[in-house]
Amino acid sequence: MRYFLELSYDGTHYSGFQVQDGQETIQSAVTKALEILFRQPFSLTGSSRTDAGVHGLQNFFHFDSSLELIPKHKYNLNAILPSDIAITSIYRVADDAHCRFDALQRSYKYLIYRQKDPFMVNRGWLFPYPVNQELLDRMALILMEYSDFTSFSKRNSQVKTYICDIRSSYWEQGSNGALTYRIRSNRFLRGMIRGIVGTMVRIARTEVSTEDGEQLFRAVIESKDCTNADFTTPAKGLYLESVVYPDDMLQLIQ
Incomplete structure (x- = not known):
């Protein structure tokens, strides 16, 4: 079965979205959490690559598994993941669905602040x-x-x-x-x-x-x-806001 993971993240402490040898990335952190929870290997495919320091309000991975995921697994994964990465939804999709190639459009925003603000140091x-x-x-x-x-x-x-x-x-x-x-x-x-x-x-x-x-x-x-x-x-001002897929493609596990 193929699943989509929807997630959000603060990219400040990561070397980008996609896995890189010897680097901590969003993909490596999510893969590690899945393997800790289910005690088996996982191979993830990402929707949109973001650079080191870039944030994601909505992004996706897909993976194949013989496991039947249930709503509780979202809670379990979030308990394992670091505080700056959150799984927001899990979807069941068609076996040939692809989180990168099936995306219809993507939206980004870039934040610029004009006065010194300690709460915006890593966010704009x-x-x-x-x-x-x-x-x-x-x-x-x-x-x-x-x-x-x-x-x-x-x-x-x-x-x-x-x-x-x-x-x-x-x-x-x-x-x-x-x-x-x-x-x-x-x-x-x-x-x-x-x-x-x-x-x-x-x-x-x-x-x-x-x-x-x-x-x-x-x-x-x-x-x-x-x-x-x-x-x-700087990368810290950039946010992936949304990834849009065809209607009825994502079946929420609930």
Whole structure:
């Protein structure tokens, strides 16, 4: 039988989502918890890879097992897992369901706070400098006019295409000038969101007009050259918010 595990996590103390030799990752922690509970090996496949320090409000693994999982197992797994990882639901799915390839879209957000806040140290990017909010809003809309995002993919990504279908892209303003960037797409490239945010913030901080800033941003996208983008934004401000699957694909174990 194939199962989906839905989970959330604080990525601060992990070397990313996917398993890596000799590194503590979200996948290695969840695999260890499953093997402690059921005393047998497990092989997990992840939905969306997130880098070291990136957080997940919703992500998924799938695995196959002859075991019949029941609601109590969610409680058991959470009792074993560290406090910064939580299993939120367990689903029974079709034997050919795939948590990565069957996802229809994914949503991310990036948090920027403007004043020193000890509670945001590992949960956002402190950026106290002035920015052109109108320009940020315009660049978020401009992004949706394009489909080739080669400029926002880190090198050695080993993908067949740089085409992404961005369905939404916008900035929100919060209290104390805080900024949240939200983006939704059918797929994302390696480093893509941090590259987009870093490039937008870099341009919006310069003393250029909104019109000139728009042209600078278009030039970065159209260059199809990642050396023109800015990937220096810290991972701690990035959150995977949701992964969407076809209706009726997930059968909640309850």
